[in-house]
Amino acid sequence: MKCVPGTSSSAPLLAILASPPSETSGARTLARVDLAAGLAGCDGYVVGNLFAQATADVVEISSVGANPTHWMSARLLLEPLLLQSTNVLFAWGKSEPTGLAREFHRSQVNWLKSKTSEISATVWMVGDEPRHPSRWQRYTAARHPQMAFKDALRLALQVDMAQQVGT
Numbered sequence: 001m002k003c004v005p006g007t008s009s010s011a012p013l014l015a016i017l018a019s020p021p022s023e024t025s026g027a028r029t030l031a032r033v034d035l036a037a038g039l040a041g042c043d044g045y046v047v048g049n050l051f052a053q054a055t056a057d058v059v060e061i062s063s064v065g066a067n068p069t070h071w072m073s074a075r076l077l078l079e080p081l082l083l084q085s086t087n088v089l090f091a092w093g094k095s096e097p098t099g100l101a102r103e104f105h106r107s108q109v110n111w112l113k114s115k116t117s118e119i120s121a122t123v124w125m126v127g128d129e130p131r132h133p134s135r136w137q138r139y140t141a142a143r144h145p146q147m148a149f150k151d152a153l154r155l156a157l158q159v160d161m162a163q164q165v166g167t
Contacts, residue, residue, distance in 0.1 A: 003042035003087045003122070013042035013124070014085040016078070016112065018092040018132065019061060022054035032133035032153075033089065039154050040124055042087055048078045050092050050108045058095045065101035071108050082115050089124045090160065093132035123160040126153070 003011055015033045020026070030047070037045040052073035055061050065071065082088070090112075096102050116123055126136050140152035147155075 003037075003040045011042055011086050013037040013040055013045040013087050013089050014081055014121075015045050015047050015089040015091050016130075017047060017049050018055070018058065019049050019051040020054040021056075022060070023056045029133045032136055033091070035150060035153065036089060036091075036124070036126070036133075036157055039150075039157050040087060040089075045089075046081060046085075048081045049074055050105065050112070052077060058093065058097050061105070062097035062099055062101045065097055065104055066099055068104055071104045074108065075111065078112070079115075082112075082119060082121070085119070086121055087124065088116050088121045090130035091126070091133055092130050093135070094129050124157060125160050126156045127158070128160075 003013060013033070013036065015036070017029070021029070030045075033045050033047065037043075051061055051065055051070050053064055053070040055064065092109075097105050125131065126133075127139055131139055136153060136156070137149055140147070140149060140156050144152035144155060
């Protein structure tokens with residue numbers, strides 16, 4: 001079932017983040033994902049990650065992601081989540097890792113885009129990029145400075161039409 005803004009469906013939103021958190025609980029990130037799920041008309045959310053190992057940030061992914069192990073492990077975890085999803089939020093962040101990890105990251109993103117297309121998922125993003133939830137406040141405040149965060153997020157949360165081509 002598709003999520004429809006302004007309603008509540010029985011379908012959860014699958015939020016794709018960069019990696020599990022290593023230095024925080026992730027509670028603020030998850031609260032923002034939950035808000036986005038509600039605004040998209042989804043009934044809750046589930047989280048998947050591009051990279052399976054817990055890291056603090058993209059700098060750490062650059063260091064520990066220079067071999068394919070944790071990227072491939074993430075695919076094994078993502079595959080069943082994707083097969084059960086009709087709505088996917090791209091929210092891993094705009095920054096890419098460096099070095100060899102960048103190549104694996106780009107491959108992972110291409111694989112994910114291919115999979116979401118295969119399953120005809122509706123792909124959501126904040127703005128036109130896979131912004132991480134920790135950056136949503138900054139993004140929405142710059143575009144809608146007089147608006148409450150929730151209202152600004154409602155405007156910024158959009159379906160990625162480029163990803164919808166062919167679905």
